Amino acid sequence: MTTKNRASTDWLVVHCSATPGTMDIGRAEIDRWHRQKGWLMIGYHFVIRRNGKVEIGRPVDTIGAHVEGHNSVSIGICMVGGTDAKGAPEDNFTSAQYAALAELLRDLKAKYPRANICGHRDFSPDKNKDGKITPNEFVKACPSFDVHDWLVATAVLPVTPPKVNPPKTAKQGGWAYHQIVAGDTLFSLARTYAVSADTIVALNPGVITKALKVGAGIRVR
């Protein structure tokens, strides 16, 4: 049995290992756990250890095992940690891990520019069909932080070219971002991404003021 290659890469999915912050594990341990479940090998393509070191899991071009229903079109990245001592979700990742995640995502976006970045829980079903995946709908808390908010807050967003592949279902966390460059206006962005200016404002609550800040990432879809 071997791993098969992916035909396309639509998603870069961030996970956590759901282990306490005090547990310094990495690829070797997760690989063992996943093999014990009867899997071929570790399901994630990357593991980011507590010290920020990135370890390679499954070969990056192959189909992983990390997000039900989307494995054939996604890459899985596992941040080690994410729960407290009792196993409850906790955003306890180290700054070295967040820095490593930002760098890894930038590299992957360069290789797969059409891929959207999201967290595992963003693939939860939209039970009340309001177009948003809210905490009460999360199947699991993974990765124990809001990937979208983090991307916006840290402005590590890679430039998303216009007309990226539309997400399979827009309701399941399909975000696209634009990094502001000099000369951008709300209206030029609306034209580029074929949405209304009001939509862009609504997608970025509290973020968009009269002047767009060069370098900031904003959600455009």
Ligand SMILES: [Zn+2]
């Ligand atoms: Zn996960």
